[in-house]
Amino acid sequence: MAKKGSVFRGLRQFDGYAKTLDDFRVKTTGGASGKYKNCEINAFIELLNYVPVTIISTLIIITLVCSEVLVYTTPHWKPSLVVDKSRKEKMPINFNITFPNMPCHMLNVDIMDAMGGHSSGYSQDVTKVRLDLDGVPVDLGESVTLEPATECGSCYGANALREDGCCNTCQEVREAYVKMGWGMVDVKEIDQCVREGWLERFEKQSNEGCNIHGHLLVNKVRGNFHIAPGDAFQTSTMHVHDLKEFSAGAPDGHKFDLSHTIHKLKFGPDSKDETETILAVTDALAGVSKAAGEGRAVFQYFVKIVSTRLFPITGIPTLTNQYSVTQNDVEGAKGGLPGVFFMLEISPMQISYKETRKSFSSLLTGVLAIIGGVYTVAGLIDRVVYRAEKAYKKKVELGKTL
Structure with a gap:
């Protein structure tokens, strides 16, 4: 049997790092840190x-x-493009817009889409805050205390679409007229409106602005939502707003206009996640201001929305939407409805960001x-x-x- 020492000596021939003797090694000052003098x-x-x-x-x-x-x-985020499988779900919209020269009672939010969905005067989850000329909130709104109606109030010929045929408040009369497609009533001639002080309110609030903010829930299809003056109603296939008050102007002679500032417009959950803000453009219109000149003005924002999902290493996946915008402003549009329009186009694709390390x-x-x-x-x-x-x-x- 070969000795153990001889076996290990035989392994030396496989050494890939042959060693030189110290006598043959040369150490230079340049190789270390010195200077050759x-x-x-x-x-x-x-x-x-x-x-x-x-x-x-x-x-x-x-x-x-x-x-x-x-x-x-x-960690870093790796993007990928997939088909959006959430098209059947509803899409939330969070917005905050200020109109410095439009009273709150004249502004209405309407929603329309390609599936035939139509909502006029949308008020659920929408808040209007009255502002003075300096932009300071006046109050969150006002309420009118009425005595209970003892008899059926007249709808002034528009009671056909009322289940009980009664209009006991000014708002009910106005809604009945809208449903009939007759436009708005003359508040001076309606007893309910005179009793509730609608004319006095119009004169009092004519020099105010309005901040309108809230939450909408829409179908993920092509459509639009807009903020326009006057109550809306349908006549056959047309969407019409009563612009009597807007066109007449304030009692003191000054004209209303649709100048506005967009503080926030986000599609999807109103998240404040910094990662979401860095990866996706979720609030592209924040800070945009528009000034309207004399006469009617139409402000159009063509929004292309792409669903975006974030998959962090730890935590719950986040679903949001990022978007790009093309703007079109039309001053003095006599034939068009004055207002601020957001035209929505939904992409069939989804961007997926996965956090990796x-x-x-x-x-x-x-x-x-x-x-x-x-x-x-x-x-x-x-x-x-x-x-x-x-x-x-x-x-x-x-x-x-x-």
């Missing part, structure tokens, strides 16, 4: 000798390894590659410097230098 050497060689190859290479290795560790510990094996591979690469390059540079220095010293000894 010889006033006769060439400036180029002197410059090279100033280079502390080992120290510089070590610093480079430390810097690159730290950057590799930073990349490993910092490099594996530990990738980190280990990168660190070893950095150490080996920098060490090899530094060795080549040191070898070149050493040979150049040695050749020059030999010429000096032979007296062949200038």
Whole structure:
């Protein structure tokens, strides 16, 4: 049986890192951090000798390894494009818009879509805040306390669509007229409106503005929602607003206009996640202001919406929507309905962002590659410097230098 020592000695022939004797190793000042002090050497060689190859290479290795560790510990988002499977779901819309020159009672929100959905005077989850000329809230609204009606109030000929045929308030009369397609009533001639002080309210609030904000829920199909003056009603297939008050102007003679500032317009949950804000453009119209001149004005925002889903490493996936906008403003549009229109177009695709992090094996591979690469390059540079220095010293000894 062969001795154990001879077996291990036989393994030496497979050593890929043959060792040289210390007697044959040469340590140079350039390879470490020193300076070769010889006033006769060439400036180029002197410059090279100033280079502390080992120290510089070590610093480079430390810097690159730290950057590799930073990349490993910092997750990144990987985007992909898939088919949107949530088209049958409702899409929430969160908005906040201020009209400095329009009283709240004259503004209405209407929703229309390609599926035939139509909602005029949408008020659910919508809040109107009256503002003074300085933009300070006046109050959250006002209520009128009425005595219970003892008899059926007249609808002034518009009671055909009322189940009980009675209109006991001014609002009920106005709604009955809208449903009949007759336009708005003259509040001076309606007893309910006179009793509730509608004319006095119109005169009192004519010099106010309005902040309108809230939450809408719409179908994920092509459509629009708009904010326009006057109550809306349908005549055959046409969507019409009664613009009597808007066209007549305020009792003191000043004209209303649709100048506005969009504070927020987001499609999807009203989230304040910073990651969502960085990855997706979810509030592209925030801060947009428009000034309307004299006469009617139509402000159109053509919005293209893309569903976006975020999959974080930890936590619950988030569904939101990002969008791009094309704007079109028409001043003095005599034939069009004045208002602020948001034309919605829904993309059939969805952008998916998945948060990922490099594996530990990738980190280990990168660190070893950095150490080996920098060490090899530094060795080549040191070898070149050493040979150049040695050749020059030999010429000096032979007296062949200038």
